[in-house]
Amino acid sequence: MKLKLSDDIISPSDVKSVIEQLNDYAKQLRSVSIKKRVTDKHVPIDTKLAPAASFVLDNFLNGQAPTADDVEHLVIQLNDYLKNSLQLRLILADIPPLKLKRDIVHWCRNHLGNEVLIDFRFSPTLLGGMVVVSGSHIYDWSWRRMILENKSKFAEAMRSV
Numbered sequence: 001m002k003l004k005l006s007d008d009i010i011s012p013s014d015v016k017s018v019i020e021q022l023n024d025y026a027k028q029l030r031s032v033s034i035k036k037r038v039t040d041k042h043v044p045i046d047t048k049l050a051p052a053a054s055f056v057l058d059n060f061l062n063g064q065a066p067t068a069d070d071v072e073h074l075v076i077q078l079n080d081y082l083k084n085s086l087q088l089r090l091i092l093a094d095i096p097p098l099k100l101k102r103d104i105v106h107w108c109r110n111h112l113g114n115e116v117l118i119d120f121r122f123s124p125t126l127l128g129g130m131v132v133v134s135g136s137h138i139y140d141w142s143w144r145r146m147i148l149e150n151k152s153k154f155a156e157a158m159r160s161v
Contacts, residue, residue, distance in 0.1 A: 003077045006055040007102040007109075011119045014052065015082045019075055021053040026071040033068065085115040089133040093126040093142070 009015060028047045049057065057066060060074045090104065101120055108116040123131075128143040 002060070003074070003081060004056070004059040005081075006052050007106045008052045009056070010101050010105050010117070012082060012085075012087060012117050013119075015078055015117065017050075018053045018056055019078050019082075021047070021049055022057065022071050022075050022078070025049060025053075025057075025066075026068045026075065029066060029068040029071060081115060082117075085117045086113060086134070087117050087119065089119045089121060091121045091123050091126065091131040091133070093122065093124055093128050093130075095122050096120055 005015075009018060025045070025047045028045045032045055056078070057071065057074065060077075061070060064070070088108070096104075101118070105116065105118055108118065126142040126144050127147070129141045129146070131142055132139040
């Protein structure tokens with residue numbers, strides 16, 4: 001059983017949310033299993049998984065019916081994923097639309113490795129461009145930095161406008 005995340009699972013908090021949902025789902029599965037043994041009747045599960053959690057579970061089980069043990073095993077793998085993933089912070093000048101977030105995550109997972117999570121932030125002081133933080137490394141491609149590094153050229157350009 002292989003772990004595959006959807007592009008909707010973007011940040012560490014998204015993974016934590018999926019883990020919480022799956023923990024609740026595993027508890028429900030255990031409860032339903034006990035009730036079924038006692039009453040010998042089918043008992044429906046009340047927990048409705050969000051699409052992202054459902055995607056991860058379906059891909060993990062590969063079409064098999066879920067058991068509480070399977071779901072708990074998936075939760076362990078998700079916790080390992082969270083602990084071992086490359087976590088980037090991407091700071092943009094404005095709040096990015098969901099499609100852009102998905103596209104960036106998809107690109108990162110294809111080019112940097114499957115285990116990439118991105119915490120998107122925004123800061124209007126950047127003016128444009130972006131800042132990428134990875135561990136203790138900061139890569140600043142903001143317009144603000146370029147303007148500050150080239151004050152004389154910026155002033156000259158503004159005089160000619």
